[in-house]
Amino acid sequence: MDLVLDDEHRAIARTVRDFVTRELIPLEPELLRRERAGERQLTRDELADLRERARRSGLWGVGTPPEYGGAGLDPVAQALVRIELCRTFVPFTFGGSADNILFAATGDQIDTYLRPTLSGERVSCFALTEPGAGSDLSGLRTTARRVDGGWVIDGEKTFISRGADADFAMVFAVTGPRTSTSSGVTCFLVDRDRGWTSTPIPMMSSWEAATLRFDGVRVGDEHVLGEVGRGFELAMRWIGQGRWLVPCRAIGAAQRLLGMAVEYANTRTTWGAPLADRQAIQWMIADSAVELESVRMLTLRAAWLAGTGADTRYASAIAKLSGAAMANAVVDRVLQIHGGMGYTRELPIERWYRELRVLRIFEGTDEIQRRTIARGVLRGDLDVDPVGW
Ligand SMILES: Cc1cc2nc3c(=O)[nH]c(=O)nc-3n(C[C@H](O)[C@H](O)[C@H](O)COP(=O)(O)OP(=O)(O)OC[C@H]3O[C@@H](n4cnc5c(N)ncnc54)[C@H](O)[C@@H]3O)c2cc1C
Structure with missing residues (x-):
């Protein structure tokens, strides 16, 4: 068993981290302003421009098979890319991607729908x-x-x-x-x-x-x-395949938020000591770190399983359910650590707070994930007492 990422995976994550830090995070204040003004987040032209910059950084078609010009990254690499991208709320995805069921296109459908979607034209x-x-x-x-x-x-x-x-x-x-x-x-x-x-x-x-x-x-x-x-089989394929990508959103956001909390706790003082010295604050940070680490393991394991061709339904449901709970708990604690500042619109925490709530609803609600997991356990498909891991 090897739980260490290889150099290639680390290099991909680093490249995306640099892109997000350089190109996307600086856009956040403007996007917050646009949201408050009721304007669109990113126009198609802005998205195309960002994608062109990404392409120049070697980031294109991360989830796309090589036969369509994509990078054909394995699921673990795709998960790492998604985690890094979700460290910002700027709604950006690298070009060269299409909903997975569109790859079922045949004949003229390939040139009319699939290829223009991959190129970003449609x-x-x-x-x-x-x-x-x-x-x-x-x-x-x-x-x-x-x-x-x-x-x-x-x-x-x-x-x-x-x-x-x-x-x-x-x-x-x-x-x-x-x-x-x-x-x-x-x-x-x-x-x-x-x-x-x-x-x-x-x-x-x-x-x-x-x-x-x-x-x-x-x-x-x-x-x-x-x-x-x-069509229902296609729908299930869309929903089932790649569901392990959903908790990546939770991980990326929670990592960034926890970083903000650590910085604030180390600099904000009350009664002559930084918040970081207070046990109440430390426990919030510790609980967040524990939950974040466990979701990271569950999610990367589900992605790794997908790479082996195994059925990822239960692993993904467990990762999705715990990721949604974790992100909502972390953003709440991070807001709490920031006190009144956390509740203002000067900081992006309130935006994350609203943004992350949907993780418990879309792509299968918490209750539907629990249903999937419980059925797996009760039917014996999901072995709760395995020999080994
Ligand atoms: C931001 C956003 C983006 C979305 N994007 C898309 C999209 O691109 N394409 C698309 O097709 N759909 C999309 N959806 C729809 C999403 O998949 C559904 O909202 C979701 O499946 C839940 O369906 P519902 O809203 O009708 O809730 P309902 O099914 O009516 O459920 C309401 C509540 O009851 C619970 N519940 C339902 N049945 C049970 C049960 N048997 N036992 C216990 N609890 C139960 C649910 O968990 C939920 O809490 C999106 C939703 C959102 C919010």
């Missing part, structure tokens, strides 16, 4: 959730009706990330009898100019999500992604 969104179907997808009501030479889509999607900006949507619609949760659903690639509309949803943080409306939107057979009736 923006996609993943449209599964509906007003009546979130955790429980048996409630999907969006339908795609077969007509001569194609399909007609009717329905509404909600909470769709990038939905207001997307050029096309990967839309999940009922196309046949739903004899089980996984049957009767098909995924369609639907360009905005086919006639769907979006309405931004004001969120607690600066996360950009929207409601999408489909009223008689017509698409051809060539817009089916994957196979008719097998």
